[in-house]
Amino acid sequence: MKTMLNKLLGLVGLVVLSFGVLADDWQQAASGLTGKSSNDKLAAIEAMLEFDDPRNAVALQGMLDAELYYVKADRQLVIATKSGRSFLLTDLQGESLGEVAKSKIKRITVNNRIRREIRSGLAMMALAGPDEDARFSAVRSLMANVEAEQLPLVEQRLVAETSAKVQDKLRELQAIILLENGDDAQRQSSAEFLGGRMDAPSRNALLRAQADEQNAEVLAAINESVARNQQLLKLNRAAENLYFGLSLGAVLLLAAVGLAITFGVMGVINMAHGEMIMLGAYTTYVVQQLMPGHIELSLVVAIPAAFLVSGAMGVLIERGIIRFLYGRPLETLLATFGLSLVLQQLVRSIFGPLNQAVITPQWLSGSLEINGVLALTYNRLYIIIFSFMVVAALWLLISKTFFGLQVRAVTQNRAMANAMGIRSSWVDAMTFGLGSGVAGIAGVALSQLTNVGPNLGQNYIIDSFMVVVFGGVGNLFGTVVAAMTLGVANKLAEPFTGAVLAKILVLVFIILFIQKRPRGMFALKGRMVED
Amino acid sequence: MSRSIIVSFLMRDKVGNALLAVLLALAIIVPFCSLVFEPGDTFYLSSYWVTLLGKYLCYALLAVAVDLVWGYCGILSLGHGAFFALGGYAMGMYLMRQIGERGVYANPLLPDFMVFLNWTELPWYWQGFDMFGFAMLMVLLVPGALAFLFGFLAFRSRVTGVYLSIITQALTYALMLAFFRNDMGFGGNNGLTDFKDILGFNLQHPGTRAALFSLSALALAGGYLLCRFIVNSKLGRVLIAIRDSESRTRFIGYRVERFKLFVFVVSAMLAGVAGALYVPQVGIINPGEFAPLNSIESIVWVAVGGRGTLFGAIFGAWMVNFGKTWFTGAFPELWLFFLGGLFVVTTLWLPKGVVGLSAQLSKMRRSKAASVAVSEKSPVQAQAVEAEPQPQQASQVAPEPEQQAEPTPKNLDQGAANV
Numbered sequence: 012m013k014t015m016l017n018k019l020l021g022l023v024g025l026v027v028l029s030f031g032v033l034a035d036d037w038q039q040a041a042s043g044l045t046g047k048s049s050n051d052k053l054a055a056i057e058a059m060l061e062f063d064d065p066r067n068a069v070a071l072q073g074m075l076d077a078e079l080y081y082v083k084a085d086r087q088l089v090i091a092t093k094s095g096r097s098f099l100l101t102d103l104q105g106e107s108l109g110e111v112a113k114s115k116i117k118r119i120t121v122n123n124r125i126r127r128e129i130r131s132g133l134a135m136m137a138l139a140g141p142d143e144d145a146r147f148s149a150v151r152s153l154m155a156n157v158e159a160e161q162l163p164l165v166e167q168r169l170v171a172e173t174s175a176k177v178q179d180k181l182r183e184l185q186a187i188i189l190l191e192n193g194d195d196a197q198r199q200s201s202a203e204f205l206g207g208r209m210d211a212p213s214r215n216a217l218l219r220a221q222a223d224e225q226n227a228e229v230l231a232a233i234n235e236s237v238a239r240n241q242q243l244l245k246l247n248r249a250a251e252n253l254y255f256g257l258s259l260g261a262v263l264l265l266a267a268v269g270l271a272i273t274f275g276v277m278g279v280i281n282m283a284h285g286e287m288i289m290l291g292a293y294t295t296y297v298v299q300q301l302m303p304g305h306i307e308l309s310l311v312v313a314i315p316a317a318f319l320v321s322g323a324m325g326v327l328i329e330r331g332i333i334r335f336l337y338g339r340p341l342e343t344l345l346a347t348f349g350l351s352l353v354l355q356q357l358v359r360s361i362f363g364p365l366n367q368a369v370i371t372p373q374w375l376s377g378s379l380e381i382n383g384v385l386a387l388t389y390n391r392l393y394i395i396i397f398s399f400m401v402v403a404a405l406w407l408l409i410s411k412t413f414f415g416l417q418v419r420a421v422t423q424n425r426a427m428a429n430a431m432g433i434r435s436s437w438v439d440a441m442t443f444g445l446g447s448g449v450a451g452i453a454g455v456a457l458s459q460l461t462n463v464g465p466n467l468g469q470n471y472i473i474d475s476f477m478v479v480v481f482g483g484v485g486n487l488f489g490t491v492v493a494a495m496t497l498g499v500a501n502k503l504a505e506p507f508t509g510a511v512l513a514k515i516l517v518l519v520f521i522i523l524f525i526q527k528r529p530r531g532m533f534a535l536k537g538r539m540v541e542d
Numbered sequence: 543m544s545r546s547i548i549v550s551f552l553m554r555d556k557v558g559n560a561l562l563a564v565l566l567a568l569a570i571i572v573p574f575c576s577l578v579f580e581p582g583d584t585f586y587l588s589s590y591w592v593t594l595l596g597k598y599l600c601y602a603l604l605a606v607a608v609d610l611v612w613g614y615c616g617i618l619s620l621g622h623g624a625f626f627a628l629g630g631y632a633m634g635m636y637l638m639r640q641i642g643e644r645g646v647y648a649n650p651l652l653p654d655f656m657v658f659l660n661w662t663e664l665p666w667y668w669q670g671f672d673m674f675g676f677a678m679l680m681v682l683l684v685p686g687a688l689a690f691l692f693g694f695l696a697f698r699s700r701v702t703g704v705y706l707s708i709i710t711q712a713l714t715y716a717l718m719l720a721f722f723r724n725d726m727g728f729g730g731n732n733g734l735t736d737f738k739d740i741l742g743f744n745l746q747h748p749g750t751r752a753a754l755f756s757l758s759a760l761a762l763a764g765g766y767l768l769c770r771f772i773v774n775s776k777l778g779r780v781l782i783a784i785r786d787s788e789s790r791t792r793f794i795g796y797r798v799e800r801f802k803l804f805v806f807v808v809s810a811m812l813a814g815v816a817g818a819l820y821v822p823q824v825g826i827i828n829p830g831e832f833a834p835l836n837s838i839e840s841i842v843w844v845a846v847g848g849r850g851t852l853f854g855a856i857f858g859a860w861m862v863n864f865g866k867t868w869f870t871g872a873f874p875e876l877w878l879f880f881l882g883g884l885f886v887v888t889t890l891w892l893p894k895g896v897v898g899l900s901a902q903l904s905k906m907r908r909s910k911a912a913s914v915a916v917s918e919k920s921p922v923q924a925q926a927v928e929a930e931p932q933p934q935q936a937s938q939v940a941p942e943p944e945q946q947a948e949p950t951p952k953n954l955d956q957g958a959a960n961v
Contacts, residue, residue, distance in 0.1 A: 280704050335890055340704045341618045342889040345845060348838055349885020356878035473715050473834070476708045511719050518716040522709050526695040529705060 037062045041070065041088060044119050045081045052125055060132050066103040068136055071129045080116040091116055131156050135164060143174045150180040154212040157184070159192045183208055187216045199229045206236030207243055209382035214240050247384040252502050258391035260498025261398035262460065264491060266471040267478035268402055269450035271490040273325075274479055276409075276422055277442055279333055280344040283351040284475060285468025286358075287447040290324060291317035291454020292463045293358060296367045307372045310455060317451035324354075325447025329440045337439075351468065359465040366464040375459060394456050401452060406487055408445075418442050422485075477521050483531030493532060497521075557897075558770060561853045562763050568595075569759035573752035592751050593823050594867065599758035600820040602859040603765050605843040607812035609855035610769045612844060614778065615805050616785035618703075621710030622813050623837035624717050625685035627827065629814025631721075632684055634734035634827040635668060636677035637745075641738050654736070655729045665727045674741055681818040682811045689810030690803065697799035697806075702788065711834050718832035733828025740822050751823070758819045762856070765812050769852050772808065781805055842881070845888045848895025858895060 040062065043055025059067055073079035073090045080091040080098070089108060091098040098116060100108040121129070130152055137149035153161060165185050172178045186201035193201060202220065205213045217237050224230040266288060273281045281287075294317040299309045328350060336343040371390065378388040409415040420428040421435045421442075429435050454467070461467065474497075482493030497517055504513040525531075572592060579586040604626050611617040638653045647657040651664055670676040692713060696706055724730035743750040772778050780801050783791040792798045821827045830836075840859075847858020862884065869877040888895065894902060 280707075332886060332890065341707065342893070344618070344704065344707060345838075345841060346886045346889040349842075349882040349889075352878045352882035352885070354882075356875065356882070359878075360875055473708075473712055477712060480705060480708060511723055515716045515719050518712050518719075522692075522712055522716075523695070525701055525705065525709055526699045529699055529701045 037064045037066060038088075041066075042086065044070070044074075044079075044088065045086050049122055049125055052119070052121070053128055056125070056128055056132055060135065068133065069103045069105075071133050074119055074121050075126065075129055075133075077118065077121075079119045081119060082111075082116055084115070088119075089116065091118075127156050131158070131161070135161070138164070138168050143177060146172075146174070146177045147180055150177060150184055151210070154180075154184050154187060154210065157187050157191070157212065157216070159188060162188050162192070183210070183213060187212060190216050190220050195226050195229055198224070198226070199232045202229060202232040202236050206239040208240070209243060209247060209384045214244075244384060247382065251385055252506065253499060254387055254391065256499030256502030257495065258395055258498070259502055260495035261391075261395040262457065263474055263478050263498050264494035265394070265398045265401065265453035265456050266450070267475040267490055267494055268398075268405060268487070269446040269448070269453060270475045270479050271482075271487055272405070272446035272449065273443055274476070275485040275487075275490070276418065277439065277446070278340070278484075279337075279443065280340050280347065281328075281333075281443075281446070282344055282348040282472065283328065283354060283468075284347075284447075284450055285470070285472035286351045286354040287321040287325060287450035287468070288454040288457060288471055289358065289463075289465065289468035290321045290354070291451030292369070292458040292467055293362065293367070293454075294320045294451065295455045295458040296362075296369050296463055299370055306370050307374065309370075310372060310375075310459075313455045313458075314452055317455045318448040319451075321451025321454070322444040322448030325450075326440050326444040328447070329443035333443065334436065334439065351472075355465045355468070362465075364465060366462040369458040369463050371459055390459050394460070397456055401449060402487065402491055405445075405449065409487070414438075414441070477518065480525060480531055481521050483533035486531075486533045489531060489533035555770065558766065558853050561856060562766065565759045565763040565766075569756040569763075572755050572759075576748055576752045576755075589748050589751050592748070592755050596751070596755040596758045596823045597820065598860050598863050599755070599762050600816045600823070601840070601843065601863050602856040603758070603762045603816035603819070604813050604840050605847070605855035605859035606762070606765050606769055606852055607809040607816065608840050609844045609847075609849060609852055610772065610812070611806055611809045612841070613850035613852075613855070614773050614785060615781045615802055616788070617802060617806060618707045618841070619710045619806070619809075620707045620834060620837050620841065621714040622809070622840055623834070624714035624832055625689060625810040625813035626817035626820070626836075626840075627717070627721075627829075627831035628685045628688065629681045629817030630821040630827040630831060631728060631734065631817075632671075632677055632680040632814070633818035633821045634737075635671040635680075635728075636674060637737040637740060637822060638734050639668070639672040640740065641736065644738055645736070653729070653734070655724075655732065656727070659724060661727075668727065678818070681814050685810040685814035685817075686807050689807045693803045693806040697802045700799075711837070714832050714837055715834055718829050718834075721829035721832060729828070731829070733826060733830075734821075735826040735828075737822065737825055745822055745825065754819065754823050758823070761815055761819055765815070766852055766856070768808075768812075772805070773852070777801065777804075839881070842885055842888070844895075846884060846892070846895055848897030851895075851897050854895050854897035857897065861896070 037059065040058035041055055043051045043058065046052060046055070056071070059070070069090065070079055070088060078090050078092060079088065080100075081088050082100075087102070089100045089102055091100050093099075094110070097110045097112050099110055100116070102108055134149040134152045137145050138153075140146055140149070153165075162185070165181055165188065169178065169181045169185065172181060182204070186204045189197045190201040190205065198220070202217065205217050208214070217233060217240065221230070221233050221237055224233055266285075269287065270281065270284050273279050273284065295310070295313040298313040298316055299306060302309055302312065328347070332346050332350065333343060336346060375390045375393060378386040379392065380386045409418060417428070417433050417438050418441075420431070420433055421438045425435055428438075457467065457471070461470070478493045478497060479490055481497065482489030482491070500520075501513050501517050504516055508516060572587060572595060575585050575587040576589070576592050581588070604622065607625075608619065608622050611619055611622075641653065643650050645654040645657075647654055649657050652661060656664070671680070692710075696709065701709065720726055721728050721733075722731055728734065737745050739745055740750065740754075743753070745751075773781065780791065780796055783794075783796075784798050784801060788798055817827075817831075839862075843859040843862050844855045845858070846862055847856065848854030862881075865880065866877060869880055892899065892902070
């Protein structure tokens with residue numbers, strides 16, 4: 012009796028089990044994935060995509076990430092992640108299946124052809140997803156691998172799509188498909204539509220069509236669009252160069268603005284200015300080491316910290332050395348140069364001669380995409396904004412505060428300022444500290460762009476002096492104009508001459524310019540020139 | 543009359559004459575010790591030492607050149623390393639052409655690096671460097687021409703003081719970047735090296751090295767004599783006048799820029815000669831020689847030795863370089879601390895350098911004695927006496943023309959601190 016029951020139960024179980032297997036058409040479709048040849052796999056993917064099944068996404072993504080395995084015993088598809096020596100298995104619905112040894116499972120290998128198919132499959136699925144950005148990038152990834160079979164789906168989505176941005180992108184995809192496969196009228200309207208589209212697939216589709224097109228009218232439309240694209244491309248490249256130039260200008264501005272205070276306002280030649288920048292960059296590194304859990308915040312902390320470190324060093328230098336050398340600029344130059352060697356070696360002794368890795372926070376990486384050609388990287392964008400903020404703050408400090416009034420008074424007439432009760436030596440120290448502190452802030456910004464090493468400052472000192480001298484000593488506005496001019500000129504010359512030659516040309520230009528206007532672009536006029 | 547002035551000066555420059563004697567003696571003794579004695583003898587000098595001492599002599603010649611423009615004309619050039627390197631490159635190009643078929647690629651005409659870059663013919667600016675005379679001419683002409691062009695533009699538009707220093711630094715920096723480029727045809731990053739022989743003499747041979755050493759000593763002596771002649775001539779007086787007050791000299795009626803240009807060009811040529819002697823001894827010239835640091839280092843030699851005294855520049859170059867050799871061997875990481883400290887110490891406490899140390903000390907003693915004497919007099923008188931030496935001190939310490947017209951309180955403080 013008992014055995015009968017057992018048999019019966021076993022039979023029922025078997026029926027249920029086999030019914031489950033048979034009932035799951037999706038599994039049937041996916042079973043081809045475990046096959047050996049890539050044709051089996053491609054067919055399986057196609058079959059899987061017939062179903063609207065959540066397991067598709069898991070399986071396809073798993074294949075892309077090389078995490079999709081099958082169990083050798085029953086050919087069940089699983090996601091396996093390595094943990095120690097064995098693998099943790101989960102099935103495609105996300106339920107854990109425990110740990111097994113490596114020998115029990117086998118990975119489903121993919122090649123580039125399969126990968127391409129998977130990507131467009133995933134994109135097709137994402138097209139119907141709820142997230143607007145995901146749909147948008149899905150269309151873009153479909154554009155990279157255009158196939159005529161996609162057309163019905165694209166048109167269907169075009170009707171259903173609610174977001175204008177995605178709709179526009181879909182229309183572009185549709186045009187690309189039609190440009191290759193449509194009739195004459197469709198091809199012509201597609202060619203017209205694609206003119207002015209900057210994404211690489213659209214441009215390439217037009218170029219391909221230009222080579223193949225037979226119909227004269229359509230060809231004319233294609234030619235026009237291609238010409239238009241070329242022009243836009245040039246314009247965008249120029250805009251990109253301008254952007255690079257502005258960001259280089261912003262870097263120069265940051266590096267030079269501290270010098271505009273110490274050299275421009277006080278008349279002190281501080282050859283150790285570059286080392287103040289370096290100290291700021293190293294402060295950023297140290298701050299990041301101290302708060303490894305809060306990298307996103309580290310820069311916010313590093314800016315005041317760098318200002319304090321470099322500023323304090325500046326005050327120390329002013330009190331210790333420079334105040335004995337006022338009125339002797341060449342001696343100041345030599346003494347501060349010696350100081351810069353000492354500071355470099357100090358940093359080298361403490362941190363070692365190698366470059367330190369400063370981490371870029373998440374919010375600084377990535378880029379703002381204007382179109383397919385032009386992308387503005389965020390770190391450069393932030394540096395441009397940041398440099399103008401620093402200059403604006405300095406300008407306010409010098410022209411609107413009592414401290415700024417004192418600084419200007421001491422610069423213009425020291426004896427009179429003393430007579431009015433201003434402690435000029437205190438003002439000297441604070442002004443020098445301010446200039447050095449700003450250099451430290453520049454160091455924080457530069458740590459995001461260049462290598463942080465003992466020679467960091469050396470690379471900027473000559474450029475900084477060039478900017479200040481070019482702009483006119485004692486003139487913040489001149490410094491801004493000079494930095495931007497030099498930055499943009501440098502980057503605009505680069506495509507024609509190469510980076511190094513562009514830099515040399517700019518240097519030669521400044522050397523010649525100084526012959527013409529020895530006091531810079533915006534020279535001070537009147538009595539102050541005389542000293 | 544003029545002859546008697548020169549003769550009397552020759553008698554007066556006792557240190558300089560002694561130095562010349564030492565140089566002549568070195569030119570004979572060092573080759574003698576290196577060639578006649580065998581390794582193991584007490585007096586034997588190895589090739590390493592001959593080369594090292596020869597290097598010091600070249601540096602000293604560069605220091606003399608710097609002192610001529612800085613010490614006597616107030617032009618602080620932060621680009622003299624460029625002239626030194628250009629002279630060196632001219633010599634290096636000659637030596638490269640001498641390699642001929644012995645190069646790795648055995649190309650009879652093209653140096654190895656050009657073959658490596660797939661160049662098929664010699665660039666025009668390499669033509670003629672197979673002739674020793676032509677190359678030696680270029681050693682003088684190339685730095686001289688650059689100095690002339692640069693000086694002509696700069697001095698005519700009255701770029702002075704710090705501005706001049708900064709753009710000379712930009713000049714050498716730009717040249718360094720340019721020479722780092724492979725397209726320039728000067729060997730790029732690696733520079734020129736693997737030299738074999740000079741005028742048919744093997745560069746590795748002790749005899750050649752000894753001869754180069756003697757030549758360097760003679761060149762230094764010659765450079766010293768030339769500079770001494772210049773600074774003691776009437777022209778030299780004008781130079782010193784320019785150094786101490788440029789606008790006043792101009793108002794008297796001298797064409798200041800011509801004097802400056804002349805002395806700048808002469809100095810650049812001397813630096814070029816120093817570089818040309820330096821290269822065959824060390825066996826390499828690369829763009830690193832253009833580095834701004836090198837130029838500034840040569841300034842510190844002069845500052846340490848004592849600017850405005852030609853022999854001071856020589857002593858300074860020897861002392862600092864000997865220090866460098868010793869430090870980089872014994873405590874490599876301390877060298878930059880020491881060099882940097884040297885900059886600060888000499889500018890703050892040794893404005894006249896080591897040579898001026900004894901004068902400075904005796905002056906301190908005298909002023910101490912004076913203040914003791916003053917304290918016995920009435921306070922008003924004491925103030926007068928104390929105030930009197932200060933402007934003097936300031937003008938000695940800071941002969942730059944761009945010194946502020948009226949001494950600021952800082953300056954007075956400084957004067958007092960020095961007294």
